[in-house]
Amino acid sequence: MQKKGYIFPAVLMATLAIGLFIVTLSQLQKSTKAQFKHLNEYQRAFNIACSALVEALADLQTKQWNNRSFKNSPVVYTKEIYGGQFNLKAENHSVENVFNVVIRVKYSEKYFLFYWRLKYVPDLIDFTTLTIPLYHTQFPGAKGDSSDFDGLNAKADKDLEKASENYIKVHKIAEIVNNKDSLNEVLQTLGVKLPGLPELSDNRPPIVTGLPPFENLKPRDLPDIISQTKGISKPSLKEVIEKFRLPEIYPPTKVPDIREILTIPLTRFELAVYVVRLLEIPEISDLPAIENFNDITPTEEPIQKTFNTAVSSAFENGLVQGWKNTFFGKEVMVREHMAILLRNVITYIDNFSPNAATTEQLNKFQRIRSWAGSKIPEYEKINPTSGLSVGDGLEMLLELSM
Amino acid sequence: MQLIYNKPEYRQNVGFTLVEILFTTILVALLGTSIFTLSSGANKTQIKATEDLQMQANILTGQNELLRNIRESRNIVVPRPGENSPILCMIDKTNDFRVFLPIKDEPLSQKMGYPVYKLALCNQEMKTFNIDNPAFDKSKLKTIFTNLKKINFWLTNPNTITVTAFFGAQQREFQIIFDGALMNAGEHE
Numbered sequence: 001m002q003k004k005g006y007i008f009p010a011v012l013m014a015t016l017a018i019g020l021f022i023v024t025l026s027q028l029q030k031s032t033k034a035q036f037k038h039l040n041e042y043q044r045a046f047n048i049a050c051s052a053l054v055e056a057l058a059d060l061q062t063k064q065w066n067n068r069s070f071k072n073s074p075v076v077y078t079k080e081i082y083g084g085q086f087n088l089k090a091e092n093h094s095v096e097n098v099f100n101v102v103i104r105v106k107y108s109e110k111y112f113l114f115y116w117r118l119k120y121v122p123d124l125i126d127f128t129t130l131t132i133p134l135y136h137t138q139f140p141g142a143k144g145d146s147s148d149f150d151g152l153n154a155k156a157d158k159d160l161e162k163a164s165e166n167y168i169k170v171h172k173i174a175e176i177v178n179n180k181d182s183l184n185e186v187l188q189t190l191g192v193k194l195p196g197l198p199e200l201s202d203n204r205p206p207i208v209t210g211l212p213p214f215e216n217l218k219p220r221d222l223p224d225i226i227s228q229t230k231g232i233s234k235p236s237l238k239e240v241i242e243k244f245r246l247p248e249i250y251p252p253t254k255v256p257d258i259r260e261i262l263t264i265p266l267t268r269f270e271l272a273v274y275v276v277r278l279l280e281i282p283e284i285s286d287l288p289a290i291e292n293f294n295d296i297t298p299t300e301e302p303i304q305k306t307f308n309t310a311v312s313s314a315f316e317n318g319l320v321q322g323w324k325n326t327f328f329g330k331e332v333m334v335r336e337h338m339a340i341l342l343r344n345v346i347t348y349i350d351n352f353s354p355n356a357a358t359t360e361q362l363n364k365f366q367r368i369r370s371w372a373g374s375k376i377p378e379y380e381k382i383n384p385t386s387g388l389s390v391g392d393g394l395e396m397l398l399e400l401s402m
Numbered sequence: 403m404q405l406i407y408n409k410p411e412y413r414q415n416v417g418f419t420l421v422e423i424l425f426t427t428i429l430v431a432l433l434g435t436s437i438f439t440l441s442s443g444a445n446k447t448q449i450k451a452t453e454d455l456q457m458q459a460n461i462l463t464g465q466n467e468l469l470r471n472i473r474e475s476r477n478i479v480v481p482r483p484g485e486n487s488p489i490l491c492m493i494d495k496t497n498d499f500r501v502f503l504p505i506k507d508e509p510l511s512q513k514m515g516y517p518v519y520k521l522a523l524c525n526q527e528m529k530t531f532n533i534d535n536p537a538f539d540k541s542k543l544k545t546i547f548t549n550l551k552k553i554n555f556w557l558t559n560p561n562t563i564t565v566t567a568f569f570g571a572q573q574r575e576f577q578i579i580f581d582g583a584l585m586n587a588g589e590h591e
Contacts, residue, residue, distance in 0.1 A: 010426055014433040021437065025444060042466045116585075136585040137495060138470055159496050163476075166497035166528040173533055174479045174493060183489050186480055190491070190499060191536025192524045194543075196506035198488060198517070207484040263575075 044084065045105040045112035046138075052079070052086040052103045053116060059090075060130055065120050070099065083107070089149055093117065098134065100156070102149050113139040115152050117160075135160055240397045244277045248306050262391035265332035268320075269307040272329070274393050275319060275341065276310045278368065278400060279348065280361065287312040293327040319344045332387035339379040342372040368400050450573055457549065457571045461578055464521065464547035465565075471500060471523070472563055472582030481557045490555040490563065495586050499526040504550055505543075514570060521547040521567075551575070561587050 059069050069075050074091035084107035093100050097120045105112045117135040135156050173189070180186045183200045187193040241247065241258055249270060250258055276283065287308055290296050292315060296308055311327055314320045319341060320327070333341075349365045357365070418426075474495050481487035490502040504519035511518045523544040547553075551568040558564050561584045569576040 007422070007426055007429070010430060010433075014430070014437075017433075017437060018440075021440065021444075028448065040462065042470075133585055133587065135495060137474055162529075163495065163497040169528050169531075170493055170497040170499065173499070173528075173531075174477065176533070177479050177491065178482065183480070183487060186491065187489070187501070187503065189533070189536060190501060190524075190526055191531070191538045192501050192503065192526065194503070194505055194522075194524075194538070194540065196508070196519075198504055198506070198519065200488070205481060205485040205487040207486075 041108050041110055042112065044082065045107045045110075046114070048082055048084045048086050048105045048107065049103045049112070049114040051081060052088050052105075053101055053114075055079075056088060056090050056101050057131060060120065065097070065122070065130075068099075093153075097121070100153060102152055113152070115139075115156065117156050237394065237398065240394065240401055243401060244274065244397055246273075249273055249303050251303070258390075258394075262389065262394065264390055266388045266390050266393045267330055268327065268333050268337075269311065269329035270390065271333045271338075271341070271388075271393055272314045272320060273306060273310040274397060275345065276313045278397060279317075279319075279345070279365075281313045281317055283309045283313050284316060285309075288316055293322050293325060295326050295329065317348055319348060333393075334385055334387050335379040335382070336384035338388060339376045339384075342376050342379070345369075345372050364400070371396075371400055453571050453573060457569060457576055460548055461567075461569060461576060465578060465580060467546050468502070468521075468565065469580070469582045471502075473585045475500065475584050476586045478557055478560070478563060478584070481555055483557045483560065486554050486556045488553055488555070490565075494525075498528050499531075500524070501526065502546065502555075504553055507548065510549065514572075516551075516570070518548075518570060519550040519553075520545045521550050521553060 063069065070090045070092060074089055076087070076089045078085060078087045084105055087104045087106070089100075089102045091100050092098075099118055099120065101116045101118065103114045103116075105114070115135075115137050116133055118131040119134050120130060121132055122130055137156070137159070177186050177189050180189060182202050182204060184193065184202070187197070187200075237259065241250075246258065250261065255261055287296075287298070290298055290308065290312070293311070296311060299305055299308065307329060311320065311329065315322075322328070346369055349369045352365060471494070472492070475492040476495060476497065477493040478490070479493060479499075480489055480491035488504055492500045494500045501524045502521055503524070505522045507518050507520050523546055524538055525542060525544075526538060547567065547569070549569045549571060551570045553565070553567040556564040556566070558581070562581055563583075564579065564581050566579045567577065569578075
């Protein structure tokens with residue numbers, strides 16, 4: 001007779017356990033998604049309120065002030081848009097040409113209240129703007145479910161009265177603050193120079209043109225769309241890492257994902273490896289760098305050995321000279337020194353015998369030369385003493401390794 | 403009548419053979435290992451996801467609060483047009499000063515190993531403010547962001563401020579950029 005045993009129940013229980021585990025994970029993911037959705041409710045509610053306000057202002061545009069829909073009595077209506085609902089009330093204010101718009105938005109079972117007091121100012125020069133805002137306030141979250149519209153008018157009156165009282169004093173102080181020569185003085189004048197502030201310059205902050213830089217965070221893999229628009233197939237970061245054998249200096253045991261070190265400073269040793277491998281300079285076994293640089297000593301440690309070889313190759317080909325017989329390999333590569341290195345790269349390319357290279361290599365050298373020429377002024381003029389990051393070095397390889 | 407049933411035979415089958423025990427043990431071990439691996443991987447992912455979620459919550463809540471303050475303000479005093487400043491100083495709807503400034507978070511900085519700031523809001527009321535002896539009650543500081551590495555306020559035009567902020571968490575970094583426009587820029591009555 002066949003023995004039944006416990007194999008089938010064991011398999012059944014295990015399958016059940018895995019099933020339950022997967023169900024739990026998917027529930028967890030659902031709850032995470034719900035929390036993200038919840039966080040953006042204010043922005044969505046604000047979009048709905050602005051759309052509702054545009055409707056109220058469009059009414060003024062089409063009918064003009066004398067025929068406005070709320071001329072004789074307040075206009076109240078409810079409408080559903082963008083997955084939410086708004087309840088709008090437009091009414092005259094006691095002052096001539098002034099009116100109030102209150103918009104209560106219901107989104108995801110939550111209420112948000114937006115209040116505008118506006119002045120009708122017909123302007124023949126700019127007929128697209130018929131109103132100016134006198135007062136605007138918002139009540140997000142729980143306070144938004146207030147239905148006491150009259151209470152809002154009273155609050156607006158009170159705030160505007162306070163604004164009137166403060167008007168002269170605040171503008172006088174604003175003028176003083178605005179003319180201060182540094183942010184330290186600004187904070188001192190306002191009595192808020194608190195402990196723990198970051199170090200502030202003695203001068204005013206720099207004027208920025210264009211988008212402010214996103215410092216300390218370097219781009220990750222170049223998006224495909226860039227290569228598609230340019231019609232050039234750029235390699236991925238992974239391909240570049242493999243092509244330049246970078247795991248030799250960033251061993252996977254220490255750096256599992258190279259993208260996590262993009263923001264750390266780039267040392268002169270690392271850059272020597274990048275440049276020698278970019279220019280496909282043979283890595284020599286006898287190490288002249290050891291004789292010429294006091295801070296480079298023979299070693300069997302694999303990473304340092306790679307560095308020593310790269311520095312020797314770079315030194316032999318006139319790419320690096322060091323300073324007073326010292327290479328300073330562990331120092332961070334600063335931008336002005338990078339400019340010097342790029343000048344040496346251009347000289348190396350100009351002296352390269354075309355007979356010794358393939359057409360592909362010559363084309364690549366041409367690209368590197370042109371890139372280096374365009375980068376030198378940038379490195380020399382913009383923040384010349386600031387350091388480069390590993391991300392900057394890899395970006396160079398990504399750009400030039402095609 | 404004698405009831406005959408195969409009790410002796412049944413008793414013989416109560417135990418397990420060595421093969422059964424070995425097979426079940428191996429199977430259970432295999433399943434256990436795979437569940438443990440899955441569970442440990444999921445646990446790591448969950449920790450990372452939780453940290454991401456907390457940072458997202460910190461960033462989005464702070465962003466909403468900052469945007470609401472900008473929208474309700476009347477004027478921007480610092481930065482001047484074009485300046486890229488770590489401090490934002492505005493005149494609010496009641497013509498009081500609102501100053502947003504980063505203040506070092508000492509315990510978190512020690513934990514992270516690099517300087518981390520809180521973005522604090524100081525509301526300086528004009529009614530009680532004395533420019534000859536300016537003072538601020540620190541208990542009135544309000545935290546807008548935590549885990550802040552750097553923040554810049556850039557006045558792109560007199561009514562619009564562009565905010566770029568960088569945040570550091572245990573395992574990754576976050577950055578945001580957004581614009582906020584004054585909605586109280588008209589004259590008061």
